[in-house]
Amino acid sequence: MILDGKALGRRIREELADRVARLGERGIVPRLDVIVAAEDPSSVTYVAMKHRWAEQIGISGKQWPIDASTTEQWLFERIDELNADPDVHGILLQHPLPKHLDEPAALERLGAKKDVDGISPQSLGRLMTGAPGFRCATPLGMMRLLDEHNIDCEGKHAVVVGRSVILGKPAALMLLERNATVTICHSKTQDLKGVCRQADILVAAVGRAEMFDESYVKPGAVVLDAGYNKVEGRKGDVGDVDFQSVEPIASAITPVPGGVGPMTVTMLLSNVVDAAESRLRP
Ligand code: NDP
Numbered sequence: 560m561i562l563d564g565k566a567l568g569r570r571i572r573e574e575l576a577d578r579v580a581r582l583g584e585r586g587i588v589p590r591l592d593v594i595v596a597a598e599d600p601s602s603v604t605y606v607a608m609k610h611r612w613a614e615q616i617g618i619s620g621k622q623w624p625i626d627a628s629t630t631e632q633w634l635f636e637r638i639d640e641l642n643a644d645p646d647v648h649g650i651l652l653q654h655p656l657p658k659h660l661d662e663p664a665a666l667e668r669l670g671a672k673k674d675v676d677g678i679s680p681q682s683l684g685r686l687m688t689g690a691p692g693f694r695c696a697t698p699l700g701m702m703r704l705l706d707e708h709n710i711d712c713e714g715k716h717a718v719v720v721g722r723s724v725i726l727g728k729p730a731a732l733m734l735l736e737r738n739a740t741v742t743i744c745h746s747k748t749q750d751l752k753g754v755c756r757q758a759d760i761l762v763a764a765v766g767r768a769e770m771f772d773e774s775y776v777k778p779g780a781v782v783l784d785a786g787y788n789k790v791e792g793r794k795g796d797v798g799d800v801d802f803q804s805v806e807p808i809a810s811a812i813t814p815v816p817g818g819v820g821p822m823t824v825t826m827l828l829s830n831v832v833d834a835a836e837s838r839l840r841p
Pocket of ligand 1 (some may be wrong): 697722723725748764765766785786787788823824
């Protein structure tokens with residue numbers, strides 16, 4: 560089974576457009592503001608795509624480009640201002656910020672109510688404690704793909720390879736929340752292949768093109784590939800999983816492109832709409 564994030568993402572965004580239209584009837588236009596390093600071409604491309612999809616469903620937003628001349632004081636004042644602005648429902652600090660700026664401090668400053676990317680310490684703490692709050696968009700997209708295809712995690716052995724704060728760790732916590740038995744692997748893990756071969760659900764979140772071939776996968780496993788890698792001489796992005804060799808033995812697998820990627824942006828926009836709707840509640 561192919562876990563098609565492109566199709567599911569499109570369907571969810573259609574539902575979001577309906578919700579945005581209903582908000583519009585009550586005078587609310589969801590707004591996502593993005594602070595982005597203008598000199599980072601990948602960030603600029605990602606943000607342009609997010610902006611385009613946001614516009615398609617009726618989410619407005621302003622971009623705040625920053626560069627080597629941006630001071631920390633300016634950044635922190637902007638975050639405070641956006642936190643306090645009732646017309647702004649979500650704030651995205653597109654990673655990575657320019658190196659001279661303290662990104663963890665900026666994330667700390669971001670109000671949990673507007674952290675629609677779910678990567679501030681407050682949001683991650685809420686995930687850790689099971690409290691309500693915005694969840695990280697990429698692992699949330701993976702969970703949505705599992706739910707949509709009725710893939711039950713309870714009692715399954717989930718192996719997550721990668722322990723980044725935005726991806727591996729929150730993915731592991733979300734699988735734990737769904738009652739999987741979770742193993743987290745990283746670059747110092749011994750016998751990585753042997754551990755991966757025990758997985759009923761394998762999450763590849765490493766950033767190495769096609770590292771996981773069929774020798775890492777137990778027949779019948781569910782394989783979620785978060786990787787997006789550029790390979791010289793090849794067009795487009797390549798996943799962490801060698802799709803050709805793994806697809807025949809996996810019970811379900813996300814393709815790259817068209818799997819986890821489109822779900823990430825969709826979940827971000829879904830969080831923005833949730834944030835705007837929460838204004839209607841007392
Ligand atoms: P990071 O570089 O922050 O983390 C990579 C992780 O992989 C680290 O924990 C590292 O271990 C581990 N790792 C690296 N090499 C190996 C190895 N040989 N064996 C086992 N573990 C290894 O990356 P991100 O989490 O930010 O991103 C991972 C991938 O996901 C990238 O391809 C990125 O482009 C993609 N991505 C996709 C998104 C989407 O929307 N689909 C969103 C975000 C990222 P250690 O901690 O020991 O260094």
